Amino acid sequence: MMQPTPVPLDDTTRGLLEQCGASTIANVLLQRHGLSRAYLLGLSVVRTGLPRMVGPSYTLRFIPAREDIDTMANYQRDDNPHRRAIEECPAGHVLVIDAGGSTRGASAGDIMVARLAQRGVKGIVTDGGFRDTPSIARLGLPAFQRGNAPPATPIALHPLALCEPVGCAGVAVYPGDVIVGDDEGVVAIPSHLAAEVAEVAYQQTQYEFFVETQIPRGRALYGLFPGTPESRAEYHRWVAAGRPADFDGLAP
Amino acid sequence: MMQPTPVPLDDTTRGLLEQCGASTIANVLLQRHGLSRAYLLGLSVVRTGLPRMVGPSYTLRFIPAREDIDTMANYQRDDNPHRRAIEECPAGHVLVIDAGGSTRGASAGDIMVARLAQRGVKGIVTDGGFRDTPSIARLGLPAFQRGNAPPATPIALHPLALCEPVGCAGVAVYPGDVIVGDDEGVVAIPSHLAAEVAEVAYQQTQYEFFVETQIPRGRALYGLFPGTPESRAEYHRWVAAGRPADFDGLAP
Amino acid sequence: MMQPTPVPLDDTTRGLLEQCGASTIANVLLQRHGLSRAYLLGLSVVRTGLPRMVGPSYTLRFIPAREDIDTMANYQRDDNPHRRAIEECPAGHVLVIDAGGSTRGASAGDIMVARLAQRGVKGIVTDGGFRDTPSIARLGLPAFQRGNAPPATPIALHPLALCEPVGCAGVAVYPGDVIVGDDEGVVAIPSHLAAEVAEVAYQQTQYEFFVETQIPRGRALYGLFPGTPESRAEYHRWVAAGRPADFDGLAP
Amino acid sequence: MMQPTPVPLDDTTRGLLEQCGASTIANVLLQRHGLSRAYLLGLSVVRTGLPRMVGPSYTLRFIPAREDIDTMANYQRDDNPHRRAIEECPAGHVLVIDAGGSTRGASAGDIMVARLAQRGVKGIVTDGGFRDTPSIARLGLPAFQRGNAPPATPIALHPLALCEPVGCAGVAVYPGDVIVGDDEGVVAIPSHLAAEVAEVAYQQTQYEFFVETQIPRGRALYGLFPGTPESRAEYHRWVAAGRPADFDGLAP
């Protein structure tokens, strides 16, 4: 079965993606690439208003716990993949956790998240949840979850493996997929498409900024949004004019 | 089958309703009129702390999308009811969207909401969700949803019709029903009852303000809340006295 | 917004579809026509083992009930669309009901279903549920629902309109779409595709019958299922041989 | 069947618990006492950032309402357990409400919560929800719920009994159990374990504060978190040194 080979994320692409909303990116993936299942469903960010999270995925997979295996003694071992994920997820990456959707045990707590932040990791995403969310909010690292999950991890979750393709919140996440997260949610971009998607999404974002300058002028959406060849020409004149807030798109 | 004839919303009623909580209105609808299903279930507001939303409903109905119909080409047509709803919902009204509860596609995005606000629409309600919610929050127009729905509309939703009776979050909404929304949620008032409901809810709200002046005095709820004839007399003395914060209701 | 024009269902197509499983049809719609949302999700048949249901859809739409409108007096009116649907759904058609997924009130009861059967209607589908399901089972008309819904209809549902496009169990159903239902569930076929889909699904079904003759011979799925050019040739030899149960596909 | 005898909550224990997170307490209950179901699932606080809620539970049990019993006349009686709970829950306690998980009727409104606060009650917890949540947020009393529930109580809920063991959000709550709630959620501690749990949780919390001083130094979690004998010795040196923020745990 074909598996994608990860393409490294370059700085230009990262820079563009940091300026594009998750929903705009999801739209580009759909319209340009026919990918309809890129948006991780049902997740929310622990703290709103942070800078956008962008980075290649590093994955951790949990399965349900079993009492004879998931003892505290085993949990404390240094080869526990849960602990290894925190120490081994590369700087600049995003840790993506497949918790099978369970919030009955914590996918991580504040100290783990603090260590990730200190190591330069860009964010953490789980389809389960975290403990210590008030403290995680204070840390300022983007953290996405389905819901709070304060009980101890081994009550419900067994850390099984690192760097495998996983399912997270209904979406396939392959190691290296570029993960973008903001206050709206999280989207996964196949890494070989990231540069192209970033360019198109950036242009689309800028076009929407142009549209926003026209709304206060009382223009209808017709002929403006979605864009038409005429309005795209207006947009290019707006760009050429230095993107002024008071631009009159219809002026000859 | 009988259908209600919409009664226009007058300014006095609108003014009273702007001072009444959604839950107080729901209570009046139940106790005075036997209407138990007026409260839209499971919705929350994108941004709290905004002034209360009040206006007659203008409705848009979605059905699920089908790939051969819900193409981007069709989506961009000017007779698309989704786009028409944004341009045709009258100023002073509230756009109510029946998305069949689906958050798999956006009921609207920030540019659509910006255009509604610019046109003087009072708010937007969907039993699905929006894309671009951070940006919608900045716009300051009351917007109510079941959950974020960033994927592009045509992935999941087909806009079918305007101005029809719809179901929204478990409640029948007929065109012209008066919609009131605040940080607690959204309630639909049959338009022919709006003036009466507003008057009663306003009195009830004022009575509760009176009760709030008595709580710090250490009075029990008995004989005070729910009101009794004696406490209603106290209330009228409080009103007559100019609604002072330090009123002693029990004083002779 | 483009709407499909219904194409009548001819007897040949009906006859082929009566021999094809709902899941095989859904597969053809996906692979040949890119339609991924044709299968009505979460429905089950009241009585298993009946002949397959095939017919064009006739639709009824409910919205939530409101106590002042959905009185028993209104319910008993002859122009009630609920009652009209039972009397007006054409013979040979399938009545498809959009109940907004609610099982808090009955989409129909046994007497309504008996009348449909007597009139020659082919079946009834709701994304809500029925009352009197034991009696409906005895009638022998295919009836599909999400779950039992014994409470009286007007407790929860208001019949609004006939012959409109509706959403049912997550699928768009346009009037005239060809509905096929069996013990696995229900699929909706755009009417202009029905003849082509029927032909392909019939061939696929027959091919699977051929495969079933090879399984007891111990053949692996490789080279057999999904089919290959070689195995398709075997299949044609099997057809030419009169479709014998003991056919040796690999024989030269 | 054995029932626990409540042990009063002493001031020392209360003081320690006010410094311990709900998730840390849940961990202690699991690891020391084998209690895996102490965390109330799916609840959130109406207003974040308040001081931690600590107090023995006082319970109220609702069952579903029935129209002939749950009239407004009955609701207004002074012996209504709903109203009695507000007047009788002792100061320093937490009112815990078993609403059977229903948000179809309010477990309490702002005036009831204001009266609880005025009486010195420490907080209110329901597995249903409240009406008037914006106003409850302003009051500043910790209030935990599953979701907003603005409809009038008697639409859905019948107050049955006080001071009984109840189930709340999937957890057994016996009268007198010590309830701790913060922005993460709510945990119930068997009262006879409260003093021991408080001591252990306090030490664990302080240990985590120590760990937080080491993260910025770039130390890995190995040998630090979860703690080892060596790191526990570091911790004691940190305590002895006056808990300085810039402590070098590894220094000899």
Added chain:
Amino acid sequence: MMQPTPVPLDDTTRGLLEQCGASTIANVLLQRHGLSRAYLLGLSVVRTGLPRMVGPSYTLRFIPAREDIDTMANYQRDDNPHRRAIEECPAGHVLVIDAGGSTRGASAGDIMVARLAQRGVKGIVTDGGFRDTPSIARLGLPAFQRGNAPPATPIALHPLALCEPVGCAGVAVYPGDVIVGDDEGVVAIPSHLAAEVAEVAYQQTQYEFFVETQIPRGRALYGLFPGTPESRAEYHRWVAAGRPADFDGLAP
């Protein structure tokens, strides 16, 4: 708070109810008595085709289990209300169990159900589930549940009390309420209304039998169902004629 005083179930009423469907009874409760929440939602019978279950309710309430209380030692005590319920539920009654909707532990197993049957109890209803359902099916006692629940009871459930008002599947069940269950589901009738409800439901059932004789004659529902004064007169002529299957209602 007013509580209903149970009225004993007489043999005439029991005999009539045994001939009336649960959904017909729910309709009578709504239309005659304004009771809209009598139907237990989401339950199904372990084995279909059994005679209808009728009897006054005897109630058992569970709360969630706690590991230190719900030990096997405690479970085996003779004063365990779970075991007492099986031995004390009176013959002719129906055991109704409030399991808080949990199927994480068994509400009962086959030996308990066998003992109930041997003691003359009429049936068992839980909003949780049973273990040993194949064996329960063989016993032939009507047993209603939300879903299978094979894990041992003390994993999840603590038996707390007998003969209290409970909530079960969203419905208030007071001790002595008359419970009727068949293949459609379960309805609870306030005991003081049982005789009247039985009489009306019986007449309605017989009227529907009359309607069923008219459907094969090709009559429309108009003027027949719901009944009119004219059709009620036909019905009485049918009764007078000995309820013949081939009755011509329209004949002069």
Added chain:
Amino acid sequence: MMQPTPVPLDDTTRGLLEQCGASTIANVLLQRHGLSRAYLLGLSVVRTGLPRMVGPSYTLRFIPAREDIDTMANYQRDDNPHRRAIEECPAGHVLVIDAGGSTRGASAGDIMVARLAQRGVKGIVTDGGFRDTPSIARLGLPAFQRGNAPPATPIALHPLALCEPVGCAGVAVYPGDVIVGDDEGVVAIPSHLAAEVAEVAYQQTQYEFFVETQIPRGRALYGLFPGTPESRAEYHRWVAAGRPADFDGLAP
């Protein structure tokens, strides 16, 4: 992280387990071994009344599909793990599928199940669902699912790996775990415990057969179920007497 080493299933153990219900086995795992999460939640069997399924697990893991990877071309490759699972699952084993709980695509269809049966596989379990369930029922191989899933596999599911530990319906399933399934559901036994669990469960089952002979004699559960030392002695006398149906346990 410790992983269990599979212990082969011997014929004696298999023979005993074939005589023990899934719920009895779950009870033994809880009481003897403290394992509370052995029962796969929410699954049901496609066809009831088949012999009990017993065998070591062979696992297949799906993740969500992505349109560019999960093409029909890729699906048809012979190294597709979905197809390999059908051809490689050893005779005598049970194929356990982790579908992430999704019923949006089929975990298997009738031809795949027919091939499994022909190869001597003992059964198939998924936490998603099957297509062609009517045909699967006719095959007679035990097949367990969460719900019907007729859409084509690649719409929703990507087959990733074989023979890995997986989560299935909330339970950890390690390759080689002994899976037992009957009309009640499915339980997973750690392979190193299977022989001991089988022996205890068999004795418990036989004890319950003894109890069933005593119920018709009118004996109460007290002193009989759960068993006591006295009743265990009775049981041994019953065994010694050849397990007669009419045994009088209390006879001296």
